[in-house]
Amino acid sequence: MxxxxxxxxxxxxxxxxxxxxxxxxxGQPSNIAVVDAGGNLVAHVRMDGAWIGSVDIAINKAFTARAFDIATADLAENAGPGDQFFGISGSNQGRVMIFAGGIPLREDGRIIGGVGVSGGSGDQDQTVAEAAAAGFR
Amino acid sequence: MxxxxxxxxxxxxxxxxxxxxxxxxxGQPSNIAVVDAGGNLVAHVRMDGAWIGSVDIAINKAFTARAFDIATADLAENAGPGDQFFGISGSNQGRVMIFAGGIPLREDGRIIGGVGVSGGSGDQDQTVAEAAAAGFR
Amino acid sequence: MxxxxxxxxxxxxxxxxxxxxxxxxxGQPSNIAVVDAGGNLVAHVRMDGAWIGSVDIAINKAFTARAFDIATADLAENAGPGDQFFGISGSNQGRVMIFAGGIPLREDGRIIGGVGVSGGSGDQDQTVAEAAAAGFR
Amino acid sequence: MxxxxxxxxxxxxxxxxxxxxxxxxxGQPSNIAVVDAGGNLVAHVRMDGAWIGSVDIAINKAFTARAFDIATADLAENAGPGDQFFGISGSNQGRVMIFAGGIPLREDGRIIGGVGVSGGSGDQDQTVAEAAAAGFR
Known part of the structure; x- marks a missing residue:
């Protein structure tokens, strides 16, 4: 044990x-999701006016950040054509998101969950996710 | 329009x-999910200690309650072998839940969303869902 | 936290x-799988001669036992036509197994994982799973 | 016959x-999976602390290495945009992995299985997979 x-x-x-x-x-309504250490959803909100297609994306960005203990923006940099993880987005039944907005949640240096944001541009999702993660620390 | x-x-x-x-x-930790008029998730929480397998079920009970404008407990009575809707649980990519815990949300008699609860027995899920729905009215 | x-x-x-x-x-070659508290696979073996179709089933029985903190044999008794959980096997993308062979793993009364066995009859899978779970305690 | x-x-x-x-x-906790001549899982382990998102990937790298009798690193070189196998990762229900870490297992020159590793960088996965394959010979 x-x-x-x-x-x-x-x-x-x-x-x-x-x-x-x-x-x-x-001014960017967003979906925000949090997963635990096992990658399982703990809570999700869709702000009024946020994209309905982003429910799935926010949840899966949070999953990805914990599943591989990496920010999805950083994973993205290794997942393009010719990169070492090109094709990773086809794994895990399509749950791996390779664009900005997913961030691991750390406690004393260990990763114990993830947050995912979807609703705006990559930059917007990233800044919202960073603010969310900062709310944990 | x-x-x-x-x-x-x-x-x-x-x-x-x-x-x-x-x-x-x-005393029953539960997953509770709410969908809007479009059947899309608005918010979800998993209470500490609630089943991880119930994340999916709570969200989909809420979806089902709005997708067919019916309590999932009532749908269940028409979805068994020999019933008029037997097999409906195979539609919508497995999102149709045919057991208690999903309730439509009504405003002035019209259904405008759904709530789904999963975490305990059918009776427990149903009473939590009813309390949740009552919180809307 | x-x-x-x-x-x-x-x-x-x-x-x-x-x-x-x-x-x-x-004398029954079996697939045996163990998942952790998050329902994620920790280890799996397929004994020589065990069914290849049972790889998926063993892993998912272990998942189910943890996802709902219940032995799959007990879940089965509540998942038949007319029962309170009829239809649950359609949730979680088909990962919910409702026949014997999945058992929660307990430490000091808390459930912290699951073991799943598939390869023989329900009785055979169950006895192998029970022996496996006893190996943990 | x-x-x-x-x-x-x-x-x-x-x-x-x-x-x-x-x-x-x-120093890189990894998922390691082995499939047989039929591409079916024989055994899998996730070392403590290894990525949970890599369970699926390790198993599918092993599958891919046997499914096409090729190292996944070599397949990757033919699976990028403009390459002859571009799009192959969309086949086989998302089980085809096109990055390093999957290696065919050979006996007397014939391929009789595969090993897949996931948990680190492409280079790390590859060196672990090579060591694993060498353990067979």
């Missing part, structure tokens, strides 16, 4: 609230 | 909070 | 070894 | 053990 730390629902709500604040600041 | 009413994120949060209260009363 | 216990690879190997011993005793 | 050689569970364990040794040497 081994023990691991993971994200509680209270954590997830704090993370999402921080993301929402940032999304409102930049 | 026509206008429809739908569920806002504020509504979803109020609905989920009412469901959480009831889940805590009965 | 909250801490949870989960299954290590060493645990999984001990669990699988205990299951293999029992499978050999009864 | 014809006879084929294939991988036994004992072989798979020896292969995995060799891979684990190498993974520990380079």
């Amino acid at each position: 081994r023990s691991i730390d993971t994200i509680s629902l209270d954590d997830a709500r704090r993370i999402i609230a921080a993301g929402e604040d940032r999304a409102q600041q930049i | 026509r206008s429809i009413d739908t569920i806002s994120l504020d509504d979803a949060r109020r609905i989920i909070a009412a469901g959480e209260d009831r889940a805590q009363q009965i | 909250r801490s949870i216990d989960t299954i290590s690879l060493d645990d999984a190997r001990r669990i699988i070894a205990a299951g293999e011993d029992r499978a050999q005793q009864i | 014809r006879s084929i050689d294939t991988i036994s569970l004992d072989d798979a364990r020896r292969i995995i053990a060799a891979g684990e040794d190498r993974a520990q040497q380079i």
